Amino acid sequence: AQSVSQHNHHVILSEAASLELGCNYSYGGTVNLFWYVQYPGQHLQLLLKYFSGDPLVKGIKGFEAEFIKSKFSFNLRKPSVQWSDTAEYFCAVNPYSSASKIIFGSGTRLSIRP
Amino acid sequence: DGGITQSPKYLFRKEGQNVTLSCEQNLNHDAMYWYRQDPGQGLRLIYYSQIVNDFQKGDIAEGYSVSREKKESFPLTVTSAQKNPTAFYLCASSMIPSSGELFFGEGSRLTVL
Numbered sequence: 001a002q003s004v005s006q007h008n009h010h011v012i013l014s015e016a017a018s019l020e021l022g023c024n025y026s027y028g029g030t031v032n033l034f035w036y037v038q039y040p041g042q043h044l045q046l047l048l049k050y051f052s053g054d055p056l057v058k059g060i061k062g063f064e065a066e067f068i069k070s071k072f073s074f075n076l077r078k079p080s081v082q083w084s085d086t087a088e089y090f091c092a093v094n095p096y097s098s099a100s101k102i103i104f105g106s107g108t109r110l111s112i113r114p
Numbered sequence: 115d116g117g118i119t120q121s122p123k124y125l126f127r128k129e130g131q132n133v134t135l136s137c138e139q140n141l142n143h144d145a146m147y148w149y150r151q152d153p154g155q156g157l158r159l160i161y162y163s164q165i166v167n168d169f170q171k172g173d174i175a176e177g178y179s180v181s182r183e184k185k186e187s188f189p190l191t192v193t194s195a196q197k198n199p200t201a202f203y204l205c206a207s208s209m210i211p212s213s214g215e216l217f218f219g220e221g222s223r224l225t226v227l
Contacts, residue, residue: 043220100162
């Protein structure tokens with residue numbers, strides 16, 4: 001079945017540690033890819049997106065993600081996390097074949113120890 | 115301010131009752147969406163609509179119904195046929211139907227007693 005997989009359900013890091021959250025999808029063909037973030041008590045908001053071009057995309061707050069087509073992956077990275085990065089992170093896929101349909105992964109809860 | 119307004123924020127319902135969640139947007143977006151958020155399961159797509167008077171089922175449409183009579187409104191009805199309706203419901207909209215960049219409301223938490 002077509003899906004979006006986030007294998008890390010809960011990640012706990014200390015401040016200044018490096019972060020990588022995995023995202024894999026199973027849709028064939030061209031896709032748009034996204035990472036959304038939900039800070040405690042706040043709306044879901046867009047962190048970064050990939051439509052085409054350079055597979056390394058940069059988003060807000062120092063986050064970046066790399067699209068590796070051969071691996072169907074779109075992993076999120078940050079070189080040095082801060083306590084304020086504590087949030088839930090969702091990967092999302094928009095398959096071109098499905099027009100407006102946007103499918104989310106199960107999310108990864110990130111906890112940062114001060 | 116432009117945005118998406120969901121109401122009510124909290125709703126309690128007895129088993130067997132239908133309930134309608136409101137979603138209004140003043141962003142002039144074409145596409146609107148309903149997701150259900152459960153712990154450990156992320157966001158699951160219930161229904162989405164690209165234009166007025168048209169909508170498509172998402173992955174978990176059973177027990178839900180929607181309408182799109184106006185561009186700015188996309189109400190969701192949780193029917194008594196939905197076996198596990200207690201959840202957090204999120205409405206979203208998108209400026210370009212195929213872009214996938216979503217703007218979310220604050221959500222509605224439904225509890226079935």
